[in-house]
Amino acid sequence: MALYKSDQKKKIESSSSSYRTIMFEVTCGEGRRFSGKLTTENETSKPVFDWTAIYAGEERWEILPADTTAGSKGTVVDRGFTQDAVLNQAIKTLISGELVSWRRGLASSQGKKIPQSPPNPPTPLPAPPPQVITPVVPVSAKVLLSSLDGIPGEQVLKIPLEEIVCFQKQISDPAFSGQPRKDFDDVGLKKLAGSLKKHGQKVPALVRRIDTIPGKKWELIAGERRWQALQMISFPYLRAIEENPANKQQQHMLSLIENLFRVDPSPLELSNALQEQVEAGETQGSLAEATSLSLTHIRNLLAIQSVHPDLKLLLSRTVPEESRIRLFEAAVLGRIQPDHQVEIWNQAKSQPTHKLIVAKLHELGKPFFQFKRKTHNDRRSEASEVTERLNRRLNTLSLALIELKAVTPEEWRQFIVFRGASQSSTDTACLTEIIRGVDEVKQRISRAKVATKASTLGIIQVTG
Known part of the structure; x- marks a missing residue:
């Protein structure tokens, strides 16, 4: 059931194309992320655009096609709704406007009001003495956006920088080493600081309340670059949205997802963060669903964990572009036995293009692959052996039951007399224990049937 529908007719035009909207739908939403469909028509067809929207604060939305993926560096690759850039922008503008209208309409129907966004913060003066930097208004009073009943909303807070601490390790749960991003480029931070000084902070950070560190009230979940850049220009506060993760794993996942849509974290940073989630119990499938990355992309990132330590250093963004190892190159290296990786990389890296480097790594590394992929015939042969073995055991059990059921009452009486009461x-x-075992076998067969059915349905949905 859709959260919202609008059949108001609107035109979407560019110099080469023209569409008319038939139906706008918000089908689902969680946190700051919403999904839906925009059904349109033109003279020849009725295109349907599946979209995803991420709320960026102050009634601004980041609109992406639903099939948007992450590229080889973890960057978002927006394929566009159509081949027409002007038409793409018109579609995004229409979707954003519909979402704003929906939120305002819901707020109005519930008797609430979304406050107007305040102007950008003024350009700060040179840094005053430390004792002068104090919050002008208590944090609790700096609510810029009210939460609406019935839809997710955020309170955008102005938090004094000195009350914030970066993502902390948790002594009782050391599985997570901090936020996924570890490298902070000084040049990039200075550029960000200049932008914040000129235009103000447009996108809020994510924080959670803490009371475990003296003098600190907030811990960063995502937005450490913004926090550091604001400190560089002596700005007094950080605009942030409060989140309430249930545990450190959920806090780490929030940071991981937020970083996917910001300035590129390196493949190694993403790989380490994903590995921490795997060690906490997440599967590759659940990570793909949570991060909106493809399963293949998740596997490629996790393959970096098997790369030789000397080669992992070449995945960092601080390494010059011409010497850096790319994600697909690292994914192939991760399949090669570690003792051979450095030698094979040194032979392959001289190829003129990255595509040829990957091909050369495959060629040289294939004899040393750690994980041999099973062919279709291998899997059929293995399944045949398992089936034959289980059939043999089930047939043996069936024959034993048939023979026992054929025993007459007189034969059972003679059996008990000869064996004795205690032995019987x-x-x-x-026999009671055997019955329990048979029941357990039946349950396992039932669970296998359910799992097989679910797997089959998943394949149908993916291919359909």
């Missing part, structure tokens, strides 16, 4: 009790207990 032991036989009965043994």
